[in-house]
Amino acid sequence: MxxxxxxEQVPFEHYLARYRVLDPGEASRRTGAEFDxxxxxxxxxxxxxxxxxxxxxxxxxxxxxxxxxLGSLPCQTFLLRFLLEGSAAQPSDHFVTFREMxxxxxxxxxxxxxxLTRAAFSFGTRVAAFRAACEKLGAARLSHxxxxxxxxxxPGYRMQIMVWAGDDEFPPNSQILYTDNFAxxxxxxxxxxxxxxxxxAIKMQM
Numbered sequence: 001m002x003x004x005x006x007x008e009q010v011p012f013e014h015y016l017a018r019y020r021v022l023d024p025g026e027a028s029r030r031t032g033a034e035f036d037x038x039x040x041x042x043x044x045x046x047x048x049x050x051x052x053x054x055x056x057x058x059x060x061x062x063x064x065x066x067x068x069x070l071g072s073l074p075c076q077t078f079l080l081r082f083l084l085e086g087s088a089a090q091p092s093d094h095f096v097t098f099r100e101m102x103x104x105x106x107x108x109x110x111x112x113x114x115x116l117t118r119a120a121f122s123f124g125t126r127v128a129a130f131r132a133a134c135e136k137l138g139a140a141r142l143s144h145x146x147x148x149x150x151x152x153x154x155p156g157y158r159m160q161i162m163v164w165a166g167d168d169e170f171p172p173n174s175q176i177l178y179t180d181n182f183a184x185x186x187x188x189x190x191x192x193x194x195x196x197x198x199x200x201a202i203k204m205q206m
Contacts, residue, residue: 002136004065006036008074008077009073010018011077012073012076012077012080013128015080016147018084019055019056019080020057020058022083022084024037024040024042025037026199027084031085032089033082035055038058039054041053041055042083044082045080046069046079047068047151047152047197047198048138049063049064050062050068051064051079055130060073060076060204066204068200068204072197074196075197075200078190078197081190082186082190083133085187086185087184088185089155089157089179090099091168091181092156092157092179094179094180094181094182095160095178095180096176096178097176098111098176098195100187101102101178101191102183102188103188104188106188107191107192111192111195115176115192115199116174116175116176117189118200119163119195119199120174121171121172121201122203123163123174124146124163124165124172124174126148126206127163130163131147132206133203134202134205137151137202144160144162145162145163146162146164146165147163148159148160148161151198153194153198155180156181157178157186158179159177159178159195159198161174161176161198162174162175162176162177176198
């Protein structure tokens with residue numbers, strides 16, 4: 001008997017149905033994603049990987065093998081939601097915490113478990129491997145934390161992740177910062193997913 005993963009499959013199917021009937025020209029203008037009318041293809045760059053999303057009959061391709069979104073329905077759902085509801089980034093060099101953005105306080109508990117605690121215990125116990133993985137992904141090194149790196153999630157939307165190794169007195173710790181344009185470009189639940197996807201992308205390289 002085939003077991004369906006409703007937690008991932010149902011949301012994906014919902015947004016896929018909306019994607020098939022979207023106005024591709026409007027979506028391209030709103031998000032800045034390139035749309036090739038002749039081929040019926042959107043082009044998006046997520047965490048340094050270029051994806052091609054076919055429309056209206058959905059298919060996804062990437063410019064490299066084993067790209068994150070190819071095997072991840074949550075990542076594909078994130079890209080669909082961006083095309084359906086997102087917007088191009090307004091320039092910003094100001095970074096804020098998740099809590100500082102709208103609805104951040106309401107979502108802080110699931111965000112902490114899903115992102116900050118996960119990052120702390122995934123990377124704070126393996127700092128050297130974390131550095132190597134971030135370097136492999138082409139991230140910019142930061143001077144914050146025991147190790148810290150800056151990534152571009154989507155054009156104009158940047159994230160910083162810092163980790164601190166644990167010791168005999170304190171557990172490992174982490175922090176993730178977002179350029180403040182995330183507040184207008186993404187719903188709070190999408191900012192949670194963005195942190196989760198960043199962690200997963202790094203772990204895939206470790």
